[in-house]
Amino acid sequence: MKKHVCLSVIFACIFCSVNAQWQPLSGYSSTEGASSLIVLGDTMIASSTGNSYDMTPGFLISSDHGNTWTVKNNSLGIGAYPLFADGEYLYAGTNGQGVNLSTDKTATWTTKNNGLPSNFQVLDLLVNNSDFYVCGSGGIFHSADSAKTWENISLPGTVQAASVIVVGDTIISSFVFNSSEGVYKSTNNGISWLLIDSTTGLSDTRIRKFTVFHHTLFAASNGDLGSGNVYISSDNGISWTASNGLFDHGHNVPFNFITYYNTIFLATTNGIYQSNDYGLNWTSTGCANTLSLAIVGDTLYTGTGWHGIWKRGLSELIGGVEGITDFRKMIVYPNPSSDMINIELKQASSLKTAIVSIYDIQGQLLLQEHIHKEKTEINIRGLEKGIYMVKLTSSTRTEVIKFVKE
Numbered sequence: 001m002k003k004h005v006c007l008s009v010i011f012a013c014i015f016c017s018v019n020a021q022w023q024p025l026s027g028y029s030s031t032e033g034a035s036s037l038i039v040l041g042d043t044m045i046a047s048s049t050g051n052s053y054d055m056t057p058g059f060l061i062s063s064d065h066g067n068t069w070t071v072k073n074n075s076l077g078i079g080a081y082p083l084f085a086d087g088e089y090l091y092a093g094t095n096g097q098g099v100n101l102s103t104d105k106t107a108t109w110t111t112k113n114n115g116l117p118s119n120f121q122v123l124d125l126l127v128n129n130s131d132f133y134v135c136g137s138g139g140i141f142h143s144a145d146s147a148k149t150w151e152n153i154s155l156p157g158t159v160q161a162a163s164v165i166v167v168g169d170t171i172i173s174s175f176v177f178n179s180s181e182g183v184y185k186s187t188n189n190g191i192s193w194l195l196i197d198s199t200t201g202l203s204d205t206r207i208r209k210f211t212v213f214h215h216t217l218f219a220a221s222n223g224d225l226g227s228g229n230v231y232i233s234s235d236n237g238i239s240w241t242a243s244n245g246l247f248d249h250g251h252n253v254p255f256n257f258i259t260y261y262n263t264i265f266l267a268t269t270n271g272i273y274q275s276n277d278y279g280l281n282w283t284s285t286g287c288a289n290t291l292s293l294a295i296v297g298d299t300l301y302t303g304t305g306w307h308g309i310w311k312r313g314l315s316e317l318i319g320g321v322e323g324i325t326d327f328r329k330m331i332v333y334p335n336p337s338s339d340m341i342n343i344e345l346k347q348a349s350s351l352k353t354a355i356v357s358i359y360d361i362q363g364q365l366l367l368q369e370h371i372h373k374e375k376t377e378i379n380i381r382g383l384e385k386g387i388y389m390v391k392l393t394s395s396t397r398t399e400v401i402k403f404v405k406e
Contacts, residue, residue, distance in 0.1 A: 033291065183202060217233040
């Protein structure tokens with residue numbers, strides 16, 4: 001027992017020195033991990049992986065920003081992953097028990113496995129409006145009735161589907177077969193699938209995690225089986241661009257994305273990375289062996305594998321909201337507008353291949369043109385009243401601003 005304590009103290013010292021400005025939550029066990037973090041109202045929920053000695057997995061709940069935690073052990077298995085909130089409904093993926101639903105913040109759970117294989121291991125869970133998608137052992141499954149029943153929409157022969165994302169009418173998922181693997185997309189809800197091959201710029205076949213942010217897709221590769229890089233697409237997966245800052249680290253397994261204003265964070269086994277230019281470039285912020293991310297107020301929290309939950313002020317990472325506003329190189333005004341909008345570019349000369357695109361709220365491209373001037377006027381009289389997105393794309397950055405047509 002004394003040996004275990006000594007080793008824990010030594011490891012904690014090393015871990016703290018590596019993570020520098022990251023601070024551990026004193027109310028959460030330093031020998032216990034958190035495979036998932038989620039916030040429901042004023043409640044933070046952590047899916048515990050248990051610890052090295054007594055292996056007591058379950059859920060822990062905090063209503064005071066992680067200072068104190070209440071244990072809610074249950075039978076969902078070690079480190080339920082992922083957690084997904086749909087209003088007050090909390091869905092949990094599990095390692096062998098499929099999908100479960102709680103309507104009382106983890107106090108009780110109901111299985112939602114009608115149509116899923118037995119002993120289903122969940123790797124990803126997505127709720128897109130009224131459609132539910134779950135990936136795992138056996139493939140990808142779709143539900144149109146809030147997870148009451150599931151239908152297998154995988155390609156024949158699929159052994160595993162690792163992750164899924166939906167943009168408009170396009171579903172993108174990574175499939176593993178007995179002798180091959182690849183990333184595919186479908187525009188008819190899985191009736192047919194089209195391979196996204198390396199000619200599109202997506203050179204990795206083992207994508208572990210997808211996300212979407214301002215109509216831009218992000219695909220993070222499994223570093224144990226691929227490059228460990230992140231690929232981005234602004235045209236629903238037709239073409240992809242590889243990021244910088246992740247590739248050379250190797251064995252970098254991604255687990256979770258989260259966004260704050262224009263900054264994207266990625267939790268990986270090598271630590272937390274952040275990008276301020278929509279995924280083109282990434283920098284490490286430290287905090288090794290991270291699995292999950294959550295934001296409460298002005299603080300970023302991360303759950304690790306076996307080493308507790310850590311936190312860091314967002315102002316330390318991104319310099320405050322004022323810094324984010326100054327970082328923009330595009331201004332759209334007047335906003336709202338009924339007839340014309342002006343798109344003004346700061347440092348237009350540095351954006352040699354700038355393209356401005358306008359999308360509706362469903363992600364449909366309505367207008368696109370190359371611009372090189374500091375100010376461009378665009379006629380929007382033909383647009384219906386509603387919310388639209390103006391997207392600036394160049395060789396060095398991507399930026400999106402919302403505007404309202406009155």
